[in-house]
Ligand SMILES: CC(C)(COP(=O)(O)OP(=O)(O)OC[C@H]1O[C@@H](n2cnc3c(N)ncnc32)[C@H](O)[C@@H]1OP(=O)(O)O)[C@@H](O)C(=O)NCCC(=O)NCCSC(=O)C[C@H](O)C(=O)O
């Protein structure tokens with residue numbers, strides 16, 4: 694499965710300091726997990742959390758779920774040890790917090806190279822510098838995907854919380870544009886009120902409308918809503934099939950354009966339809 698074809702509808706943060714949550718995640722219907730050594734882990738717990746995580750990744754079977762480890766920043770007292778530890782873990786990617794420019798990524802890529810570690814690098818897009826440099830970060834070595842850090846962004850921008858996220862819109866869309874130009878996935882930020890299902894559903898729908906590939910989550914109760922919002926609906930799957938069939942018919946009759954339900958269908962619509970079906974197939978391959 695290519696990086697962009699791989700579903701990333703639901704991406705669950707798990708504090709690496711919580712053994713029960715680390716075990717529970719093996720049975721959760723998430724597409725990806727972010728094992729967090731950064732903000733979810735208290736300073737005094739960080740060395741022990743590193744060891745707990747190394748054990749969990751070795752002992753537990755996370756199946757097809759993408760395993761991403763968020764380390765502390767290189768400028769912190771934990772960043773170096775985190776990276777050395779992750780290089781030896783059976784993970785798919787390392788997630789760098791507060792990335793400011795492509796040089797941050799290049800430095801980590803060089804360290805992973807030296808350690809002989811075959812990990813992708815994902816970037817937290819959560820600072821003004823990071824957003825302004827999104828295009829070059831997206832094309833940095835080993836770059837596997839973007840994760841929006843909307844809490845840090847809101848803090849740095851000095852915004853006030855709004856249900857429509859208007860103050861964050863430029864940042865969200867700049868990160869998304871850069872990700873799309875580079876062909877990497879872009880995952881929306883967390884919804885903090887984890888017991889508010891309606892609020893989460895609305896924010897997921899907004900993220901999906903924008904073009905995001907999925908949502909980062911903080912609690913298992915949020916998974917089903919994200920999977921539903923970021924997966925193709927029955928109606929979208931049915932329409933995709935009809936678009937492809939209508940275009941094939943038109944082509945067979947020597948026409949370059951079809952008409953379906955009173956709307957024109959061109960090859961670009963067929964491309965979108967094929968992408969929808971490929972996404973659905975990839976979700977089915979994951980087991981639902
Ligand atoms: C938010 C929580 C602290 C709530 O914890 P708790 O009150 O314990 O929840 P529950 O009792 O409802 O838990 C029920 C069961 O679910 C398991 N659980 C809870 N959370 C998780 C999880 N994230 N992954 C896996 N399993 C989880 C509990 O163990 C219970 O299991 P059981 O014993 O079988 O009943 C808590 O959910 C939590 O810590 N969430 C993660 C918080 C986090 O990671 N935050 C950091 C990432 S967000 C961020 O940093 C944003 C970004 O950088 C930015 O800038 O925006």
Ligand SMILES: [Mg+2]
Pocket residue numbers: 732790817819842844845
């Ligand atoms: Mg953050």
